[in-house]
Amino acid sequence: MISAALAWTFERTGVDKIWEALFARHIPEAKGPVAWLYALGSATLFVFTVQAVTGTLLAMNYVPSPDHAYDSVRFIGSEVYFGRFIRGLHHWGASFMVVLVALHMMRVYFMASYKYPREATWLAGVGLFLLVIGFSFTGYLLPWDQKAYWATMVGANIAGQTPFVGSYVSKILIGGAEMGAATLSRFYALHVLVLPALTGGALVLHLFLVVWHGISEPPKRVEKGS
């Protein structure tokens, strides 16, 4: 009975094939502490999940307008059940994301795991790194406190320094000549709609390529004379 039900499910959904491809696949052996470096990618994915979950919870109480943003963040911190904890997780998770992405990238850089046939995996990873920076920059403004406002002002000014197109870049970024309501709603839309969508796409590509090529084996010294 059970085996019949399982067979029916496998035939209709292919979960057994997916299990074989994802979980039963073999991984080249890495010995000693080096093996733990291979956990950095999945650690980044895990913290990203934490960010997605806590971010969704925060979005339920956050209002992206200069009149209410600051008060809604205070409300989250003082009134919402576990609001302070959830905002704390999201805040520290943001730093963790940057650290873990950087460490993961360093692992791949120093082990030269970006080499044939994994060039495209590396490129998707560089894209994901830029997206994390984008998340960090747009998210910084949302609490609409002094630090948020002035740090974003500096960021927009830095973007405005780009030769030739600088003034257009900063105008597009902050939604006009001055920072204000347009900037906040723009950053919010980028932070919760555009960047997650792009990240989702790049992440699926990155993970597919990791499974497709197989994770790179730990490097060995080139043997003399071979």
Place this chain on the structure above:
Amino acid sequence: MSDWHASYRERYKKLKEAGKPFFPHTVFKDALVAALLLAVLSWLAWHHGAALEDLADPTDTTYNPRPEWYFLFLFQALKFFPGHLEAVAAILLPGLGMGFLALLPFFDRGPERHPFDRPWLTLTGIGALAGFAGLTWAGYNSPLTNPIVEKDPVALEGQRIYRDLNCSYCHVLGGRGGKVGPNLDLALGTRDELWLTKHFRDPQSVTPGSTMPKLNLLDDEIHSLVAYLATLGGGPFTSEAPKLFAENCASCHMVKGKGGDMGPDLSLIGSAREKSFLRLYVSDPSKINPSSSMPGFAGQLTDAQIEDLSRYLASLR
């Protein structure tokens, strides 16, 4: 070039078959790391939470934003590139860095993978990390001044000194501060730069009986403080301004009993008119008062001189 590709594929296939399955071996390690991360994250979130400063105030230009720590190195790097070269540090350096990373697999294409077999790239990576760490450390320890919000380094230094000396314990500036000393929002426009310089060197020399302590500042520091105060509000006038008045205005206008009586007495003009009005009036009186017989000074004095003169006039009260 790519003759090693096929042999690599073959070797990798064998290594993979000899390895252990993803589940449970890798999954176990990953789950352990995830659990550890979640524990640390929760501890930080519970005990430190996330800070929330005062509500954003777009008019408060004295606020020096602290960037998130992982942007501190870029902030610090900007300080090495004055003026227009800031564009180099702000755009070109990160752009080159990202370009280098994106193109990495296309110029490093040989079969060597061990760090010791790619000495140049390994050294480049270590150098970049050391640079990042060094700049972050320097940025963390240097005063938080922002090279892009504020362009004038001398005035910025003055602002830093103003804060470091805790002048706001006694003085109001920008609507904030203590009430022991004069309110600088009101008093600043009544003093010239020479007075301020003497005042900072020894308050008692210009204000006998002043309770303000002698600060033992270096000349550079005094210069910075004066330059900072000059950027605020109406700002102080120079010692040239009274001379300009004597040469151009005193034949018709009286100040404190000296001067002609063709035009109105200006001894208290600062309490009736503000600086911007006075500047406009001095430049071209007919724009404000068509029946005035006073000549405009727009062509005769430079803009800087008219500004200086208006500051002086605004201080008369």
